[in-house]
Amino acid sequence: MTDLERKLAETLREQAGEVTPNLDAAWAEQQRRQQRPPRRRRTAVWAAPLAAVLVVLTSVLLATELNTAQPPPSRPAAQPGQELVLAKPLIAPTLSSPGEPKALTDFAGQTHTWTSYAYQGLDTGGRPVFCIEALPQGTTHGGTDSNFGIESPSCVPVSGSPVSAGYVGKNGGPLPEGKAVFLADWTVHVLRLYDAAGDLSQARAVAAVGGGQVFLADVKPGSPPVRFEVNPVQEVHPASR
Template identity: 75%
Template sequence: MTDLERKLAEALRDQAGSVTPNLDAAWAEQQRRQRRPPRRRKVAVWGAPLAAVLVVLTSVLVATKVNTAPEPVMPAKPGQELVIAKPLISPNVSHNGEPKALTDFVGQTDTWTSYAVEATDSTGKGVLCVEALPKGATHGGPQSNFGIESPSCVPVSGDPVRAGYVGKNGGPLPAGKAVFLVGPAVQVLRLYDAAGDLTQARPVGPLGAWRLFLADFEPGSPPVRFEISPAQEAHPASR
């Protein structure tokens, strides 16, 4: 064997020793891995139950907040309920005094004036009547009334708002206006529609033993509630 062949054989033996698998070391590593699970497996084993517990706790907390949360407080509606009787059209009544002018409005051809008048029906009960007559006339007779709903009368009852009439198209009081008969001590009359919007009624003056107030409102949103201020509240200095 030549020197070259001998050196080649020695190199091959050295390389064979380095690539030959160490079976003992490999077996020991395999046993070690089986005895202790990888870190990722441990995380998976503990992580899944922990996530489930967190989900349950979160659900319990949310349910507790929903069940124990106070119910929303609804805003109180202002004033008292306003009850307006259905009017009788052109009833047989007897006027008890002079009509009180409320407002003017324009008809198809002429200008008219709405009036309120205290009256008595055929049974002797008091009524508040609203009629429309040509402007400038207070006693024009039945033929002078505006339309077929003049006069319209509502019974007088209750306190402090004793009667009320809401105007409409074709009626003796135009749409967007309302008249109220109240007790003699009432100085301020505040009205509210269904949405709670305020309308301040204007005093017209006395009608017999009572007082008249006239109010403007949005057509289609008539007053449904009211508040009053009696005389002693309107004039504190007179106490």
């Protein structure tokens, strides 16, 4: 081969190398593009966990605020009337001048039907007392043996309140359980009683004694009256004017 032919062959070989594509390099580039995730996919990969973390943090913050927040101060419920204070009864005291007994209610005993009576008298010191006594039905006076139970009569000192004395009935006492009796001033026309739960009992006037009027009420056993209201103001509706 001559020098001219050799140079021509080398020139053709170089030109062929420039024109012929580099298959290895093209294949590597294609593999790299396939392995690279699209931009949207990459965004979703890190955005989804971040959103979950934000939700958890928000829930924790809200729960913390609810747990640490101080509840608003509760206002005590308005209670009608005024406190009812009953003196402790004296069992079978000695009286200097017992008054006339007034019948209150009948109740059944083991052998007899009994009647509860109320009266006002004076003790040996001249102080007024309000007494409850139970006697066999049909009688108004009797000796110790004729009284019901060992707490008859029971006497309560009289005070100067609009409700000046009271006694709540109980088993074995001169007034049966579920009943309550009160001595109120002459000015009292309506007497309402409330227990600790605020439940109302309406008392009714049943007799009169020397110091005022006697009111009898049905009360819830085991839940005695703790507040009272006398002569509540009646609402006047426009239609009744």
